Amino acid sequence: MFSRSIPALVTPFAPDGAVDEAAYRELIEWQIAEGSSALVACGTTGEAATLTMEEQFRAVAICVEQARGRVPVIAGAGSNDTRVAAGNLAAARDAGADAALMVPPYYNRPSQEGIYQHFATLAKGAALPILLYNVPARTVTDIQPATLIRIVREFPELFVGVKDASGALARVSEHRAALGPDFRQLSGNDDLALAFNSMGGVGCISVTANVAPRLCADFQAACEAGDYAKALELHDRLFPLHVALFIDASPGPVKYAMTRVRPGFPETLRLPMTWPSEASRAAVDAGLAHAGLV
Structure with a gap:
């Protein structure tokens, strides 16, 4: 269920700030048609931090309604309050x-004991599989390998994989050695996905796939097939875009990029996120051109 190219979907907003349902459905349909293997709804890139709970799960x-079972849907559901996280699940x-x-x-x-107890408590009432999401740059909390291994070994049927945005590539080998190949390791960094996969990863929960779903799907398919020459070619083609999408605060740059590849895509972000700077937009333009997307 969890492998290859999985976009962390942006959430389109209408000019009044409401979720633009029509634009969201069109985005989902395009992603499926372009080869995305699953969809993440309301993660970091989806501005979940500024959605009400009602908006988030609507x-x-x-996303579930539009996907119609064609690809799995993964819901962003984390919280810094264990009780709220249980309600989100x-x-x-x-x-x-x-x-x-x-997260x-x-x-x-x-x-680390608090992190373990958080997830152990969630495991007691969870009714669907969980992908752990380790992103220390945003959470200021790092699920150390020993803690992750402890969580997964105790609840192997519930904690089925990890989106690893730690940037510590050696952890792919460490996790795989302890948990085996069935534990699904997904990169949380587009620019590291090639190296991550070569060490035993099976895909990426991707920001760039919002903008370049077909290229990202082809890249992951090449990795899965062991064709690393093709994967490197696609990585090089996408690399400037991977970098450009994080020159300014995300998801500003990726929403700008969406307006370039899908004219008419809503431009609205919710404060405190703002439209990217002129320099950031220029970098995105250059990245899109290098990838052959504009």
Whole structure:
């Protein structure tokens, strides 16, 4: 269920700030047609931090409805409050998601024991599989390998994989050695996906796939086939875009890029996120041109 190219979908907003359901459905349809293997609804790139709970899980439900079982839907459902996270898991299940993407508690800065206890508590009532999401740059919390291994070994049927955005590539080998190949390791960094896959990863939960779903799907297919010459060619083609999408605060650059590849795509972001700078837009333009997308 969890492999190859999985876009962390942006959430389109109408000019008044409401979720633009029509644009969201069109985005989902395009992603499936272009070869994305699953969809993440309401993750970081989807501006989940500024969605109400009702908006968040309505967006998940829309994604499920539009996907119609053609690809799995993974719902962003994490929280820094264990009780809220448990409620989010239930809401993701009720919305029809196939799995949940869960960060460790952020801001609180729990110990490794606190991280373990958070996920162990969630495991007691979880009704759908969980992909752990380790993104220390945003959460200021790092699920250390020993803690991740402990969580997965204790609840192997529930914690089925990880989106690893730690940037520590050696962890791919460490996790694989302890947990085996069935534990699904997905890169959380587009620019590291080639190296990540070569060490045993099976895909990427991707920002760039919002803009270049076919190229990202082809890249992951080449990796899966062991054709690393083709994968390197595609990586080089996409690399400037991978970098450009993070020159300014995400998801500003990727939403700008969406307006370039899909004219008419909504430009609205919710504060405190803002439209990217002129320099950032120029870098995105250059990246899109290098990839042959404009």
